[in-house]
Amino acid sequence: MTKDQKKDKSKLHYLQLPKTRTGISGLDEITEGGLPKGRPTLVCGEAGCGKTLMSLEFIVRGAVEFNEPGVFMAFEEKSQELAMNVASLGFNLDKLQQEKKLRIDYVHIDRTEIEETGEYNLEGLFIRLGHAIDTIKAKRVVLDTLENLFAELTNQAILRAELRRLFQWLKDKGVTAIITGERGDGPALTRQGLEEYVSDCVILLDHRVENQISTRRLRIIKYRGSVHGTNEYPFLIDEEGISVLPITSLKLEKEVSSGRISSGIPALDNMLDGKGFFIGSSILVSGTAGTGKTSIAAYFANEACKRNEKCIYFAFEESPKQIIRNMSSINVDLQKHIDQGLLKFHASRPTLYGLEMHLVMIYKLIKTFKPQVVILDPITNLITVGSVSDVKAMLIRLIDFLQEEQITVMFTALTLNNIVNEQTDEGVSSLVDAWILVRDIEFNGERNRGMYIMKSRGMKHSNQVREFVITDKGLDLVEVYLGPEGVLTGSAREAQKLQEKTGEVLREFAVNSKDREIIRKRNVLEAEISNLKMEFESIEEELNKIHQQEELVKQVTNKTREEITNMRRGETPAKNIKNDRGK
């Protein structure tokens, strides 16, 4: 469904049933706009579940935020008591009453003073209420525990008839009303079955204790003519009143960012395509005890603050002071960022309140502080307050919310055994965008930390195991030694390096001596070659000598023959002789 279609639908929807915003954070979301305008709404629940507070907040917020004056008719508490009870929430009832934005009417009936002597009706109530509404032009009315009338007046038939008339009268007056009622026994929502009369909207408040931890919840049982959230929503009462969480928004239509932020550890960024995590993504750092998860988280927080971004650190294990001290030992100064107002720690024991309350608290803090980075350290501790499925459901909602707000979140999780179990981490591993695993590598009598990226959606990432070292200068990743003997870390890696170095020296030495031998051999060979050359030259010379002699002989013979020839001709007789000898 596209956004436009949705808008059209809600527009149409508002035309059908006008609503009055309550101003109570979250309630307007689950009721899709508030309570039915001009109609009564029943708020029921057990004692102490917050009915009075919710209805009073409805009136006060109406008067303050929406300029709709309201009448609060209290059947239980006196005006002064009410004012005192809600003063801690910052509601100044006296001032509102003086400004004629609020009117509190305390109805007191004492059964012991009253004698019923026949037919009567509740006209007095109508007159009081009508007068109060008219004088301040009220748009909102609360009848806080109207059922008290049943305890004080005995004639049920009259009361029921009068209540029916009252609700009709309220509708005719056009005021948006809340009627509170105590939860009855069994399936009945209220002791006197008020739900029979108020049929437009019924809200059930609940206060349950599970595992010794109490959680307040709210559920809209019915809302005639309107779409509404049907789940049980936890709500919180704190110094700002009631906050309800419409947390199960299961839309997957979040905006995504392709911006990246650094993890604070350059070597880790390098493993993540050289740029770090995506903005608005969720990162899980899991590992066994003492593997440095908190350090990684603190580094991440530190880096965010260095970029002038805001960060909230939810610590469920250590106190802020402890974390600050511990981190200063690895050269991370978190105090500085706290002083600048960039970093906020929120430490609470998981058992402080229920899971849902934790979520509400996290929501509230995030809403007010507006951080870019959120850290939860560790989520595994939350398991002490809920089952695995509860924790998972909570984290789904949290991740959902954070992604909607474009907040980058880092969880740390403790894996309970040394065997890497892909099913641990409260099952959030499938929800997160990036999963970094720090694990112990136990070898050769020592433990070292190995880190690798289990997954990182949407980016090229290293598949290598890196050794994760924590020194007093900070965190770093070192390439592990990958040798014929497998992956080596820590001192084994160092030893292997040393061994290699020695080997190298030895090898070098060996090579050197071989080299020299070769040179020697070459020299010998070269000497031999020159010997042979010289030999060859002398032989050649000998041969040349013979050749020359022969030449000489030839020449001499030729000369002699010529002379003999000449002599035969008479010129020189000697020539002939010579010639004969030559033949």
Add this chain to the structure above:
Amino acid sequence: MIEQQQGPEDNGVLNRDDFYRLRLFVTGASPNSTRAIANLKKICETYLKENYELEIIDVYQQPLIAQKEQIIALPLLIKKSPGIERRLIGDMSDKERVLRGLGIY
């Protein structure tokens, strides 16, 4: 509609201990109201003759009084004196209860 009805006593008599001071709150001329006025007057004339003061107040006319007097059910009769304040609601048709409420029996 405020009706004052009292006996012929002078001021000294008004301070007597057993003098009945009654206030009846009604809503206009509704059936319950008229019945209540009639019934109460009858009872008073029978049992408290010349020893009572009855003030009848129409709450429609004075809506502020409803809050001040903690009025919810109407008609309402408040016995201010003698003794402790008592409240009686209804149309006063149950004579027994009215008398008990007023402490006459």
